[in-house]
Amino acid sequence: MVFRLRFIVIGALLALPVHAKEKVSRVNTDELHTIAAEVSAVHIEQDVRTLVGFGTRHTASETASDTRGIGAARRWIKNEFDKISAACGGCIEVYYQSETVSGETRIPDPVEVVSVIAVQRGVTDPGRYVIMSGDIDSRVTDVMNATSDAPGANDNASGVAGVLETARVLSQYRFQGSIVYAALAGEEQGLFGGKIMAAQAQKDGWRIKAVLNNDMIGNIEGINGVIDNTTARIFAEGTRHTETPEEATTRRYTGGEVDSPSRNLARYIDKMADTYIPNLDTMVIYRLDRFGRGGHHKPFNDLGFPGVRIMETNENYNRQHQDIRTENGIAYGDTIEGVNFPYAAKLTALNAVSLASMAWAPNPPSGVTIKGAVQPSTTLSWTALNKKQNPNLAGYKIYWRYTDAPQWQYSRFVGDVTEFTLENIVIDNYFFCVASVSKDGFESPVVFPGAAGSFGE
Incomplete structure (x- = not known):
């Protein structure tokens, strides 16, 4: 693998290991076309199939086995991040982030919620972060069932596979700001992986400028009968959750209801799709998430950080949160057959170019x-x-x-x-x-x- 170094300040290159075949050059926005083209549907399919192969990834499932359960899945994910880091000379710091949760509606007994975090440090502004996340865990009809097969192919092996593939591509480059690749656990039980990460980031003083949560990015066949591989949705909240009464009064007179940082982040990603991703039109949805549902961007929004959810346009509810079965000729369950890998690669490429552009750009004013x-x-x-x-x-x-x-x-x-x-x-x-x-x-x-x-x- 040729490790290509792209960075602007030549003096800073002295601190970086240089491979004999590296090409040192200035970057420009045309590089984003290259990044988009480097995303591989083959890699994404391999990763989704591996994650499905763990049988279930329920938050409370087996942790000791090497072949089944969420323990085996998170160890495999960490190993993949470690391999990606090794290929770029240790450019990514990989670690587990965990906390024991209990006394909750969906986690009544103590369970260690363990996420896998991979951080690619920025060269000139490492304290500024953009984050891409996906969810490790899966479930069947009964959210408390931790033993039945829950493949979670689209929800959300597709998102985790996208995070891994984005790390493979972007680790070939150097950026001004830091990029974080997060495989978060405990989503189906109450967004716990995101809550843990967001709270720790706030405690550590991370200057988070964007959270791109990818939750279900592989389905193109909707329950509404629509088959569509050319559109995607970006959910973005309006008024910031942490707004004070005084700030609300000012906003009443000056506007800003549709110009929260999350909304303008969504517009940014929408523009990236128009410019760099062929045959993809994104729909910015002026809501935090779908009706009565949630995702791992919400814990970051709750603390005032900009964050959006990126996902397919047409969901298939027969393939979400279902026991694997066939009833009245209808197949239920989140199996590998429901994932379109070129489409997942398209949405992954959108993440990659958006993260790269923001990390190469200066800090927002x-x-x-x-x-x-x-x-x-x-x-x-x-x-x-x-x-x-x-x-x-x-x-x-x-x-x-x-x-x-x-x-x-x-x-x-x-x-x-x-x-x-x-x-x-x-x-x-x-x-x-x-x-x-x-x-x-x-x-x-x-x-x-x-x-x-x-x-x-």
């Missing part, structure tokens, strides 16, 4: 403010980024759109400044935001002014 009431023009200002953390910063770009438009319509690169006035553009008629831009053209997610849109420092 902070301290964004806006003024222009009863004026003919609109002025935006922001705090200058730390140049040591963001040595590739070229400057900032202002976007604006009509208030009922789903995507940003207009933009202007304004250079390396901290304030700019858009002459004769009236503040009342548009929504505005600011992105940071690298010298190679990578942009951060956009930031809406004020607390409603802030991605933090």
